[in-house]
Amino acid sequence: MQCISANAIFGYKKSAKDIHKLEIDDETAFIVEMIFDYALTGKNSIQIAKMLNEQQIKTPAWYKNKCDRRSYEVDSKTIWTSAKVMKIIRDQRYAGDMVGNVRATTKVAKNDNIRVDRKEWIIVENTHKGIVSKEIFRKVNEEIMPIKERSNVAVGESRRQGFCYCAYCGRLLQKENNPVNPYLFCVRQKYDVKNGCDEMKIMTIPLQATLSAMVVKYVSSLIELQTFVKRSKMKIFQNHKSAMTGDEIEKEILKLKQSTISLNQRYHEGRFTKEAYILQKDKIRIQIEELEDKKLQILNGIGDKEAQKEWEKELEEKIEKFKDRISFTESELAEVISRVDVYSQTEIRVKWRFMDFTAKATDYLVRAQKIAC
Structure with missing residues (x-):
């Protein structure tokens, strides 16, 4: 299976000899290794994201912007979150396997698509060099990471929507669906307490x-x-x-x-x-x-x-x-x-x-x- 996407995933780059082949990008691969190393020590995704932010490790969005792959401006609100960490941990491509049929088009000639069940993905092993070994990938995903985090990964359909933003960092506020008192809060307070977001909370009703x-x-x-x-x-x-x-x-x-x-x-x-x-x-x-x-x-x-x-x-x-x-x-x-x-x-x-x-x-x-x- 070849890599047919326009851009390589974070941690890799397109081969200069064959654009359908992936090569490890030394500039970003070390960050992927850090995430798996932290996970091996028993850290959960929130703890890992917080540690990356404390060390001022740049996010995938920052590197994409640097390579002119994105048109938006990356600013102070672009930080590591648990969703970004889990997206990397759950991606089998980091173990050297190519993954296909992840999304399916729902309408002809339109950019509408849905996430395909993981059981129906097409996986071809050993198509490129992995940043982590298959043993480490399996151990982190099947033994170490909490079951809730393994299943609760942002897949596109669950992306946050709304019109309420944190006035301090500009992030879209996240819903906490408390059955008694639902509220909105700034997700940044989980990862960075050095700004006004740490007490950002407003009751929904x-x-x-x-x-x-x-x-x-x-x-x-x-x-x-x-x-x-x-x-x-x-x-x-x-x-x-x-x-x-x-x-x-x-x-x-x-x-x-x-x-x-x-x-x-x-x-x-x-x-x-x-x-x-x-x-x-x-x-x-x-x-x-x-x-x-x-x-x-x-x-x-x-x-x-x-x-x-x-x-x-x-x-x-x-x-x-x-x-x-x-x-x-x-x-x-x-x-x-x-x-x-x-x-x-x-x-x-x-x-x-x-x-x-x-x-x-x-x-x-x-x-x-x-x-x-």
């Missing part, structure tokens, strides 16, 4: 109630904005009725350009002094520029009907869905809320998903009022 109340107020403000926009549009439209249309402005510009030609002829006939000619020519130029600007405002303002209708329709749909309600599910909150930065149990900061409607409405009114004046 009160948070959801608070956010629901904020959504009610926000939707109410959007309704007021929508009413204001409609009234202002009607007033501006009435004032603009007698104003020039785009075609009329174009005709006036053409007349002014023709008058420039006539002015030039009369100047050469000696009917104007040079100073008078320049003064008159500048006056016509300013008139043309003003008309061109007015024409552009009409095209991009009141004349831009399609774009205007599009955002007004979207605003109306959002209002219709959320008005006259006082509580919302987590998924419904996510439709309205882009991000919640949590500072403490009593302090949060909310970023709304359709906040740009306010900017669009304001921009529209400013441009429209200029045209009507």
Whole structure:
């Protein structure tokens, strides 16, 4: 079996002679060895991750970013976690075997796939040199690591979702599904207690109630904005009725350009002094520029009907869905809320998903009022 993925796994690199072959990468392989060595001494994944962070060992994401394999910026929130440690410990490729059929496509021509049961994986042994021996790999996975950690490995479908983030490190907060008092916490506190994340914890039920109340107020403000926009549009439209249309402005510009030609002829006939000619020519130029600007405002303002209708329709749909309600599910909150930065149990900061409607409405009114004046 060949390695057909675009990039080699952490600890390896593609062979310079054959890109389908894996070679040990000395720059990163020692980290894989460290993880297995720690596991052999009886350390669990949380303890291993904490030790790696204390030694400031770079993560796989950091090395991928260094090799231009990732486009995002790796910052202080990129740390070792138990999931990252277990992903390496459970990967049989580190023992020199190639593993295939790990994921299966669910939709044709789409990037949707699901994790395949481990029993159905295709494993070909001894396809490349292992970073650890098969004996060490088997011992760590079957004898040393706790049973819960062996089975509870992030496989893609269980990746954390949500919109609440730690305000101190920027990590997505993790759910602790306590049957009595569920809460969100920053996973970094397990591995690094040298920042504000160590006490980051907020109860889920009160948070959801608070956010629901904020959504009610926000939707109410959007309704007021929508009413204001409609009234202002009607007033501006009435004032603009007698104003020039785009075609009329174009005709006036053409007349002014023709008058420039006539002015030039009369100047050469000696009917104007040079100073008078320049003064008159500048006056016509300013008139043309003003008309061109007015024409552009009409095209991009009141004349831009399609774009205007599009955002007004979207605003109306959002209002219709959320008005006259006082509580919302987590998924419904996510439709309205882009991000919640949590500072403490009593302090949060909310970023709304359709906040740009306010900017669009304001921009529209400013441009429209200029045209009507």
